[in-house]
Amino acid sequence: MARIEIIMPQMGESITEGTIVRWLKKVGDHVNKDEVLLEISTDKVDSEIPSPAAGTLVEIVTPENGTVPVRTVIAWLETAGAVAGAPLPAAEPLSPSAGPAPAPVPQGRRETPPPAAAGRFYSPLVLSIARTEGIPLTELEPIPGTGEGGRLTKKDLLAHVASRKSAPAAPSVAAAVSAAPGPVALQSVDVPALRAKYPAPAYEILQMSNVMQKMAQHMVQSVQTSPHVAAVHEADMTAVVKHRDENAAEFEKKEGFRLTFTPYIAEAVISAIKKYPLVNSSVEGDKIIRKNFINLGLAVASESGLIVPVIRNAEEKNFTGLARAVNDLALRTRAKKLVPEDIQGGTFTITNYGVFGTLLGMPIINQPQVAILGTGAIRKRPVVIDDAIAIRSIAYLTLAFDHRIIDGALGGMFLEEIVQNLQRRDREWKI
Amino acid sequence: MVITAHAAGKRASGGKLSNPDRLELYYYMRLARECDNAILRLYRQGKIVGGAYTGNGNEATAVGSAYALEKDDYLFPMHRDLGAQLVKGESLRNIFLQQLGRADSLTCGRDGTGHYADPSLRLYGNVSHLGAMIPMAVGVALAVKLRGEKAVVMNYIGDGGSNAGEFHEGLNMAAVMQLPFVLIIENNQFAYSTPVRMQYAAQKLSDRAAGYGIPGFTIDGTNVSLVFETCRKAVDRARRGEGPTLIESVTMRMHGHSASDDAAYVPAGMIDDWRKKDPIDRLEKILLADHVLDEESKKKMESDIAAGIDDAVARAVESGYPSGEDAGEGVYAP
Amino acid sequence: MPPLTYIDAISRGMWEEMERDPSVFLIGEDIGAYGGAFKATKGFFEHFGPKRVIDSVLSESAIIGAATGAAVAGMRPIVEMQFADFVTSGFNQVVTNAAKIHYRWRIPVPMVIRLPTGGYIHGGPYHSASTEAWFAHVPGLKIVAPSNPADAKGLLKSAVRDNNPVLFYEFKYLYRRIKGEVPGTDVTVPIGKGEVRREGGDLTVLTYGSTVHFSLEAAEKLSKADGIETRVVDLRTLLPLDRDLITESVRATGKVLIVHEDTLTGGVGGEIAALIAEHAFQDLDAPVRRLGALDAPVPFAPTLEAAHLPDTEKIVQALRALALY
Known part of the structure; x- marks a missing residue:
């Protein structure tokens, strides 16, 4: 015994439903294969529907005058033997979305935006x-x-x-x-x-700002004056990151501004300069002018162009003092309240292109200084420590230096000192 | 001119050609040939650009057939049917403006040669896909029938074009619907360079009529009176509502397909043989013999024709080309 | 008036126009007493008679050519192609005669060619094709493609009253699947104007015909599942395109997906994309994306046909990818 379904057929490509006009068999009646079982009516044609198999009509689902979508089951037939072949499919979904499995597509939106990338495409x-x-x-x-x-x-x-x-x-x-x-x-x-x-509109002619002209002058002069050499060291910033994370909230509460990585780097640089003071010099003829004070410049991209405000006598400040000085310069730079002394007399410069996502840069020395430190973006990376792989926050530090007076040995040692200062877990960043 | 006055009045009253009718047929054939000659001159002078398509040898077919139409009948001529266009009333000025692609032409310079329409004369020129004209002309006949009008549509096709599918499709529809339609096949021996024996296998092209259940005739296309009489019968039948007729009018294209075709593929002697049957000479001999035409009136007619053409050409040449700014105008009807 | 199916709306539109203007007549295969392959002209022959409802010979060239000639002679024929696929047999008449006559002769050619189009009906390669792109390349033609009963009726009426050849693409899939209110006798829908079916600020779908419905479903799904809001524009007319609405919609969202059930290469979507590149380049926040059918004939087996044609899920996927860009 097998139960097979009788469906409303599709009598034409555009036809979506049909109406039962008359059942020619009652429930319990026997019907032969291809014997007319019922009559239907559609928008296009009226038709007699033959039975798909011999058997007994056991159930009428749709009574006379009932209208149902095409391919709907309208009755059941019970046959004597097993049904050859697969049963007809039941009603199709209205929206034709059947078909091969769709190719995997990323679902929904990304939770965390990836950091900014340099040189990226803009629509x-x-x-x-x-x-x-x-x-x-x-x-x-x-x-x-x-x-x-x-x-x-x-x-x-x-x-x-x-x-x-x-x-x-x-x-x-x-x-x-x-x-x-x-x-x-x-x-x-x-x-x-x-x-x-350069005819318009293909070309636009723009006036360089004063700051830009000065920058151009300085940069050209610098590369002409100093034979630049760059050294790159990898700094494990995990200790710094950890310290900052642990102290940021309390610091902000106490000081009223956010704790950033800049004072950590400034502190490491000042400490290293104290050990290798030749880096804190300038050159005049065949004479080296070594400075016994540290005026630390911080390169800032500002509204009007690149500006390097200076923390004067940075060597006298403790960690919190450095943080306050950095913040003070930031506020005054934004408010355009810098006075000429704020941007003069620097003895060493830090430039943090890491905020733009730059991993590794080759900065140009801010004359008449003889070295500049560039800090790349901090990224978590797998690193090998004691033959085990660990996830650490890594940044590349670049020291560009004037090879007239600083050789590779000094440059490397000075830079490594900065790295070590940043990596020392026992270091006191006193807040 | 007496001819024009006659044209304005009744033509071939009672289906018979009177002497003034025959004189008028002669005049239009001469006029057509001289216009064609002028077109060739202008083409060779570089004044007509593109192509120049003329109908030397086709004058009796074109003029005799169109002469069978009434004013309200529709004419769908082809590129060798200048005579039919003139009989239907087209002005020399419009014809030369059109040939020269001028701004004042009926197509505003947007199409050339005989591809114009002049609805005021119920005259609709061809497209280059000649067979494609047939279903459209049949459609005009359908409109005529649907509106209960008495007009007839006359359309032409070549021995080559008769092999296009639309010949069959259009003519079959006209036959099935019994539309007032007359189709004339101008069998001029060549479709461009291809001779008729390579175009169809039937004995006569009019044999095809039987396949559509309509009458078909094959006639000497250099005999203008015969062309007229056959066409008049077909037109009358169409007007009575008895359906279409197919007429094969056999003649010779006395030159290449266009002015840039030297017709070197035409067998030696064939042109000379056909020249003996020149449709204009044939009628002229009869008219002279019948004293309908004499040398003096012939000369007068010739000089009138030449003057008329010169005037039309001069005025057309003076009229400028359309402005390039208008090239995109008129694609859509308002 | 009770809601009408899409096909009944077309019939109603034709009926009203025939009542209004005695120069309107119908011509096509099996459209007389039989009422047409899809029954669009059921009852017309009995009411209007054989001079207004003409059962023609089986010849698309003859039908379209005769309609063109009748239009030149001042009538307003409505041609029925039994399936849009078959218009290829009358292609020459459309492009060589109908489309070029006004330009050459300054004689209007007021005719409508109705083309039952598209797939989703298991019709196979010769009863499911989308042929609109071939004609979208032909100056002198107008092409409309309504997606709902009101537009179908309104655009049909506009097409009949237009003085140019109008190709009226009607979607077989929609014939009896959708119902809607239709406006009264005097209401027409302007040719050349699209309509925003759904507002949204994140993405825009430009589409027409059957895929309007799938696009609306996709937009709802995306709104619920991802919170992405999609503007769905029903172009309604493909020639001439509603350039203002297209560029305005690009401006509204910056990201555009063009969807049609026609095959992709050389489809109308390519023209729309080019138009956007030319006229709305600076408003783009993503490359213009297209979703069409596979570059293959419409296959017969339901599984193949479903894989071939765009559907709601494919549109959802394309929109998601666009949102992520």
């Missing part, structure tokens, strides 16, 4: 919003992107624009040192001689 829309809002590329770069591969999406940028407009300046050192610069007000100018060579 035409992102660039046009940036242009309208007066946001230079340098400011775009540090904004974390939530799109594919960390791409900066329209939403990311609009959120940035909104916070930029509404948020009062949060007193954050990181913001100062890394400060995403505001619009560098580059004015379009019309220079007939250049315009002939």
Whole structure:
């Protein structure tokens, strides 16, 4: 015995339903194969429906005058033997989503945006919003992107624009040192001689700002003056990260601003300079001028361009004092309240391009100094410690130095001293 | 001119050609040939660009057939049917404006040669896919029938075009629906360079009519009176609502497919043989013999024709080309 | 008026236009007493008679060519292709005659060619094709593709009243599957204007016809599951495209997915993508994405057909990928 289904057939490609006109058999009646079982009516045609098999009509699901979608079961037939072949499928879903399994596609949104990447792609829309809002590329770069591969999406940028407009300046050192610069007000100018060579609208002629012109002058002068050599060391920042994480809340409560990594690095540098003071020098002719004070410069990308405010007599400050000095400079840089002394007389400079996601940089010495430290982004990496693999927070530190007076040995030792200062777990970062 | 006055009045009253009718047929054949000659001159002078398609040898077929139509009948001629266009009333000025691609032409310079339409004359020119005209012309006949009008649609195709699918599809529909439609096959021996023996295997192209259940005739296409009489019968039948007729009018294309074709593929002597049957000479001899035409009136007619063409060409040449800015205009009807 | 199915809305539109204008007539295969392969003209022959409802010979060339000629002579024919697939047999008449006549002759060609189109009906390669892209390349034609009963009726009426050849793509899948209110006798839907079916600020779907419905389903799913809001634009007219609505929709979201059930390569979606690249480049926050059928004939077996054609789930996936970009 087998039970087989009688379905409403599809009488035409566009037909979606049918109506039972008449059952020619009652429940309990025997029906032969291909004997007419019922009559149906559709929008297109009326038809007699033959039985698919010989057997007994055991159940009528849809009575006369009932209208049902095509391929709906309308009755059941019981046959004597086993049914050959597979039963007909039941009603199809309305939406034709059957088919091969879909290729796996990432589901939902990413929980954590990947950090900003340097030199990344910006969509035409992102660039046009940036242009309208007066946001230079340098400011775009540090904004974390939530799109594919960390791409900066329209939403990311609009959120940035909104916070930029509404948020009062949060007193954050990181913001100062890394400060995403505001619009560098580059004015379009019309220079007939250049315009002939670079016609609009294909080309735009922009006036360099004063800061930019000075930067250009300084940078060219620096590479012409000093034979640059760079050394790169890997610093395990795990201890620093841990210390900061543990103390950040209390620090902020006490001091009223956020604890950043900058004072840790500044402290390590000052300590290392004390051990290798030649790095804190300048050159005049065949004379070296070694300074017995440390005016520590911190490179800041600002609204008007690159600025290097200076912490004077940094060697006299303890850790908290350094943190306060960094924060003070940050606030005054943003408020454009820096006085000329704030940016003069530096003896050594730190530049933190890590905030832009840069892992490794080759900074240019800020003349007349003879060395500059560049700090890359802190990333968790697997590292081998005592033949075991551990996850550590790693940053690459670059020391660019003037080979006229600093050789590779001194440069390497000085840089390694900074690294060791940062890595010492027992170090006192007194807060 | 007397000819024009006659054209405005009754033509071939009672289905018979009067002497003025025959004189008028002669005039239109001469006019067509001289226009074609002028077109070739202009083409060779570089004044007509693109191609020049003329109908030397086809005058009796074109003029005799169109002469069988009434004013309200529809004409769908081809590129060798200048005579039919003139009989239907098209002006020399419009014809040369069109050939020269001028702004003032009926197509505003958007299409060339005989590809124009003049709805005021119920005249609709061809497209280059000649067979494609047949279903459309049949559609005009359908509109005529649906509206209960008495007009007839006359359409032309070549020995080559008769092999296109649309010949069959259009003619079959016209036959099934008994539409007022007359289709004339101008069998001029060559489809471009391909001779008729390579175009169809039937004895006569009119044999195909039987396949559609309609009458078919094959006639001497250089005899203008015969062409007229055959076409008039077909037109009358169509007007009575008895359906279409297929007429194969046999003649010779006395030159290449276009002005840029030297027709070297035409067997030696074939042109000369056909020249003996030149449709214009044939009628001229009869009219001279019947004293319907004399040398003096012939000369007068010739000089009138030449003057008319010169005037039309001069005025057309003066008219400028359309502005390039208008190239995208008129794609859609408002 | 009770809600009408999509096909009944088309019938109603034709009926009203035939009542309104005696120059409107129908011509096609099996459309007379039989009422048409899909019964779109059921009852027309009895009411309007053989001069208004013409059962023609089986020849798409003759049908379209004759309709073109009748239009030139001042009538307003509505042609029924039995299936959109079969228009290939009359292609020459559409592109060589109908489309070019006004440009060449300044004579209007007011005709409508109705084309029952598309898949999801297990019709196989010759009863399921989408043919609109071939004609979207032809100046002089207009192409409409309604997705619901109200538009079907309104656009049909506009097409009949238009003085140009209008290809009216009607989706077999929708014929009896959807019902809706239709407007009154005098209401038309303008040709050349799309409509926003669903608002959303994150993504835009540009689509037409059957895939409007799948896109709306996909947008709802995405809203519920992912909180992503999708604007769904029903283009309604494919020639001429509603350029303003398209660029405005790009501006609204910056991310665009074009969906059609036609095959991808050379489809209308490619033209839309090019239009966006040309006119809305700076509003793009992602590459324009397209979802169409596989570049293959529409297959017969249900599994193959389902794999071939776009559906709700495929649209959801494409939208998710776009959202993540």
